[in-house]
Amino acid sequence: MNTKAAEGGAMHIQGEGLTKKLYYKGETIFTEGEEASYAFIIESGSVEVFKTVEGEKIDLAILHNGALFGEMAIISECPRMASAYAIEDTILIKITHDMLEAKLKKYDKFTCGLIRVLINNLRNVHKSYIRRPRSVDDYLHVIDFHLGNLSKYMEKPETEEISAEAITHLDAINLTVSKLKTTFNNHKDKRKSVIEKSAVTSPHK
Numbered sequence: 344m345n346t347k348a349a350e351g352g353a354m355h356i357q358g359e360g361l362t363k364k365l366y367y368k369g370e371t372i373f374t375e376g377e378e379a380s381y382a383f384i385i386e387s388g389s390v391e392v393f394k395t396v397e398g399e400k401i402d403l404a405i406l407h408n409g410a411l412f413g414e415m416a417i418i419s420e421c422p423r424m425a426s427a428y429a430i431e432d433t434i435l436i437k438i439t440h441d442m443l444e445a446k447l448k449k450y451d452k453f454t455c456g457l458i459r460v461l462i463n464n465l466r467n468v469h470k471s472y473i474r475r476p477r478s479v480d481d482y483l484h485v486i487d488f489h490l491g492n493l494s495k496y497m498e499k500p501e502t503e504e505i506s507a508e509a510i511t512h513l514d515a516i517n518l519t520v521s522k523l524k525t526t527f528n529n530h531k532d533k534r535k536s537v538i539e540k541s542a543v544t545s546p547h548k
Contacts, residue, residue: 379416386431
């Protein structure tokens with residue numbers, strides 16, 4: 344069986360045993376954290392990929408005809424990092440781990456290794472993105488961290504001409520941040536903090 348899964352040829356899969364499945368509008372394709380059995384190519388329809396963090400839905404991508412998705416989990420053999428559902432009635436071609444491995448084996452070892460490294464890096468990028476500030480404490484920690492980096496930069500010789508004035512402004516901002524911390528000191532934010540203070544310690548402290 345030959346299947347061309349995209350207008351313009353996004354991916355071409357050869358071999359017997361390819362299966363297709365119809366997912367109705369709103370139907371879940373896979374859920375974050377579950378073991379991966381297949382990657383998918385969209386033959387028709389559209390799919391949304393998203394994560395849920397502390398009850399908040401974070402949209403990652405909307406995919407259309409010809410798009411390949413879900414491949415990172417079966418190549419890296421790690422649990423799904425996100426969830427996916429059909430935005431409309433959608434027909435998907437199911438791609439097994441063995442099918443993808445067969446495609447990869449056609450490339451040299453360096454290229455295969457590079458693909459795996461890129462996939463792992465992309466997974467790490469997703470993790471970093473999701474750890475964006477959420478609570479008041481998170482935002483204050485991040486502000487303090489960046490102020491510290493900027494203060495450290497002002498110690499470099501090339502900043503000598505603007506150093507004194509810039510440091511005056513930075514001191515004023517630091518004072519304001521300090522006042523903000525005092526203001527929020529007894530405030531209980533219902534949102535869970537995801538950034539530890541130790542992970543964003545200002546270099547000037």
